[in-house]
Amino acid sequence: MSGVDGGERTAQAGGPLDDPQVANAQVTHVTQRPLGVLAALPQELGDLIEAMRAESGVRTVIHGRRDYHVGTVHGVPCVVTLARVGKVAAAATVSALIHAFDVEAVVFTGVAGGVGEQVRVGDIVVANALLQHDLDASPLFPRFEVPLLGMSRFAADAALAAQLAQACERFIADEGAASAARFGTREARVHRGLIISGDQFVASAAGVRALRDALPDALAVEMEGAAIAQVCHEYGVPCAVVRTISDTADDHAPASFVSFLTEIAGTYSNAILTRFLKARGER
Ligand code: SAH
Numbered sequence: 045m046s047g048v049d050g051g052e053r054t055a056q057a058g059g060p061l062d063d064p065q066v067a068n069a070q071v072t073h074v075t076q077r078p079l080g081v082l083a084a085l086p087q088e089l090g091d092l093i094e095a096m097r098a099e100s101g102v103r104t105v106i107h108g109r110r111d112y113h114v115g116t117v118h119g120v121p122c123v124v125t126l127a128r129v130g131k132v133a134a135a136a137t138v139s140a141l142i143h144a145f146d147v148e149a150v151v152f153t154g155v156a157g158g159v160g161e162q163v164r165v166g167d168i169v170v171a172n173a174l175l176q177h178d179l180d181a182s183p184l185f186p187r188f189e190v191p192l193l194g195m196s197r198f199a200a201d202a203a204l205a206a207q208l209a210q211a212c213e214r215f216i217a218d219e220g221a222a223s224a225a226r227f228g229t230r231e232a233r234v235h236r237g238l239i240i241s242g243d244q245f246v247a248s249a250a251g252v253r254a255l256r257d258a259l260p261d262a263l264a265v266e267m268e269g270a271a272i273a274q275v276c277h278e279y280g281v282p283c284a285v286v287r288t289i290s291d292t293a294d295d296h297a298p299a300s301f302v303s304f305l306t307e308i309a310g311t312y313s314n315a316i317l318t319r320f321l322k323a324r325g326e327r
Contacts, residue, residue, distance in 0.1 A: 157293030166229030
């Protein structure tokens with residue numbers, strides 16, 4: 045696969061790799077494929093790009109009106125970018141990460157509205173599966189099913205999701221009490237399960253109730269994750285999504301979302317991504 049930063053891959057079979065000695069010489073030039081790290085909004089990335097700048101320097105590639113920041117964080121080669129808001133934006137961005145940057149896997153970080161009864165502001169949800177709650181081609185196809193793909197739920201990569209959840213648990217063990225006191229939230233809990241995505245900011249008691257009725261196991265609602273999971277599924281790229289709960293998708297959601305995004309989201313992202321990337325860098 046040729047990438048924007050291509051030219052460092054070994055030749056494909058049928059070329060010089062047929063000669064084992066040449067193959068060995070070339071293998072040393074194989075670079076580790078980067079991890080794609082994305083969020084919708086800049087606050088959700090925390091200081092990740094600054095951390096990259098300090099560690100390796102940043103090469104920024106502009107592609108499809110987005111900035112892709114290429115470098116290394118905690119020893120992990122990464123391409124960091126902003127998807128912006130909504131399913132189309134997210135699908136386009138992750139498609140570029142796969143095709144132009146040849147990412148090995150994709151991690152999405154951001155905020156979401158809590159939908160599950162136990163999910164409160166300041167909690168963290170790591171997706172096991174993702175679904176598009178606004179996709180409805182019934183009666184031609186079952187509600188929520190992606191037509192012609194025959195699927196409604198897209199699994200997150202189990203290993204990647206487990207590593208993200210471990211990073212979240214470590215963050216809470218290290219800093220949970222202090223961060224709860226600082227932000228006036230309860231001590232965060234990590235939930236794992238279904239995240240649902242749609243092109244709506246859900247901000248009413250009726251809206252969140254309708255989602256609970258239709259999808260009783262949904263833990264959180266946001267606007268990008270399931271689109272990313274679908275594209276990653278179609279291209280066989282592992283993906284995982286972590287969301288901090290900024291609001292509970294009810295009438296208080298707009299105010300709660302804005303204050304969480306500006307005051308807290310970056311701190312959570314830094315704390316989670318630092319632990320996740322450090323552990324990945326030590327693999
Ligand atoms: N222009 C706004 C966009 C915010 S949309 C701004 O920049 O402030 C809300 C974003 O947060 C989306 O990316 C979505 O994934 C997530 N989100 C948080 N709470 C949500 C909710 N209650 N419903 C849907 N998405 C939510």
